[in-house]
Amino acid sequence: MRVAVIGAGVIGLSTALALRQRGCDVGVFESGAAGRGSSWAGAGILFPLLPWHYDAVVNDWCLRGIRLQAGWQQGLHEWSGIDPEYRVTGLRVIGAYGSGPAAWLRRHVQTFERDGADLLIPEVAQVRNPRLVDALISSCRAAGVALHGALGSVAPLVQADAATGVTWAAGHWQSDAVVMCAGAWSGQIEGVGPVPVFPVRGQMLALRAPELPPSMVYDDGRYLVPRRDGVVLLGSTLEQVGFDAGTTASAAAELLGWAQRIHPALGPDRVIRHWAGLRPGSRLNHPLVGRHATLAGLWLNTGHFRYGLTMAPACAEAIAESICQTAGAGR
Ligand SMILES: Cc1cc2nc3c(=O)[nH]c(=O)nc-3n(C[C@H](O)[C@H](O)[C@H](O)COP(=O)(O)OP(=O)(O)OC[C@H]3O[C@@H](n4cnc5c(N)ncnc54)[C@H](O)[C@@H]3O)c2cc1C
Known part of the structure; x- marks a missing residue:
């Protein structure tokens, strides 16, 4: 199965890798330089900030991502030879008043400590963003993902209400499925209707x-x-x-x-x-992970707002699994 991924941030690259690991022929199509968007710029905290203020959608994706992080980061290190500096250094939350924070932590993390009005959560990890994107780029290349950069704006090729590949100023690429991972620019892509990002x-x-x-x-x-x-x-x-x-x-x-x-x-x-x-x-920090509402063959993995690094491995696995299952069902 041939899959085109639009955008080479953490989300596009992790999606491409997960698809490739399932045997797909994957091309990533990037308007500028791979891994220089939000994914490069962020802080790399692998935990939702004040999760007790978010709803279950955000926290479920984050917690699923957190559970996968250690193994995923280790795999990227081994495949690429680049250390993303995944480290469990803990997080101190200053002034976490009331019973809500402790009640949430009791349900969802292994240990935490109260220190006056502060909370210490020892199991929170961090990663070094520029190294993570470099490790992802190298891992994708090593796995046989074709990375295409500096293309200018790429959009799905739409024929008869279906995405049949991707198109840009100087070319196009036919595919069975297209995954839109264009980060903050996902709402700007032509021909796909409104995407609320x-x-x-x-x-x-x-x-x-x-x-x-x-x-x-x-x-x-x-x-x-x-x-x-x-x-x-x-x-x-x-x-x-x-x-x-x-x-x-x-x-x-x-x-x-x-x-x-x-x-x-x-x-x-x-x-x-x-x-x-x-x-x-995205609204309520809810990522858009799944099929496009009207265009067959088009999938979205975008809108991760403040937690794209934390959610990345979980969202990549989920979308790759859905795309491959759909292809299997159609055979
Ligand atoms: C200051 C800051 C701090 C952050 N801190 C954290 C944190 O501590 N923990 C955490 O989990 N998350 C954090 N985040 C959020 C996280 O960085 C994002 O959610 C995540 O990087 C989104 O990844 P992405 O791949 O969707 O976007 P990006 O990394 O922006 O990648 C999108 C890519 O798509 C390309 N593109 C856009 N339009 C097109 C087009 N038409 N055709 C082809 N390519 C296109 C862009 O050039 C870009 O390379 C932070 C973000 C910022 C800015």
């Missing part, structure tokens, strides 16, 4: 601070993620500014102000990089 900008800072303890910290909408080599990420903003992936001095000042309240040493002199990414926003 929209860009939500998140700005991040990287600082050099080798003396910080290894656990991640969340407080009041902001977080801090210490990496293995002494780099610390601060994030993030949630901004509805369309497709503007620029950075602002005010966001940097606000993130640094927050960080200095947690660790006074994290001053502006420590900053080594400031960037922004566009999350694939």
Whole structure:
């Protein structure tokens, strides 16, 4: 079975790999450079932030993803030779008041501790985004996925209410199924009707601070993620500014102000990089994973909003399984 995947972020690449592992002939079609969208820009926390505020749809996808992460990351490391730096460093949630957080954690995680108004969740893991996307790209190549980049906008080829491949300015590719994994741009693709996904900008800072303890910290909408080599990420903003992936001095000042309240040493002199990414926003953070409502042969795996890295292996498995079962049923 031939499958075309539109978009080479974590979602497109993990989908392609899962399809290839089921014996499909897979091509990934990317408008720009593979793995440089939201997947590159994010923080790599593999856990929903304040899961007690989300509904079961979000938490189920996240928990399914979390259960697969350790084995998936190890496989990517082995296939690619690139270490995605998957590490269980724990998460401290500052000021988790009331009984709701503890009640949720008691049901869904193995251990947690209360420390005054804070909660410590030792089993929360992180991954280093640029390394994860590089490991995915190499693993896809090693598995025989054909990666095509710098194509400009790619869209499904639609004939008689069915997607029969993909098309772009300079070419097309016929396939039995098409999976749309175009992240924040999924609502912009022509010929498929409305797809309710929209860009939500998140700005991040990287600082050099080798003396910080290894656990991640969340407080009041902001977080801090210490990496293995002494780099610390601060994030993030949630901004509805369309497709503007620029950075602002005010966001940097606000993130640094927050960080200095947690660790006074994290001053502006420590900053080594400031960037922004566009999350694939969706209503209630519900990802769209499954068949397109009207076009046969078109599948969606998009709209993962704040948790695409966390959900990726679960959504990839689910969509690859559905596509292959449908093909089997049609034989
Ligand atoms: C600041 C920030 C912090 C985050 N932190 C976390 C976190 O800690 N944990 C977590 O789980 N998630 C986090 N996320 C969310 C996570 O990064 C996203 O949910 C995830 O990366 C979405 O992956 P994707 O592959 O759908 O999108 P992307 O990585 O954006 O990939 C989409 C790809 O599609 C391509 N494309 C677009 N249109 C077309 C077209 N027409 N034709 C061909 N190609 C096209 C793009 O060029 C891009 O390469 C964060 C995101 C941001 C921005």
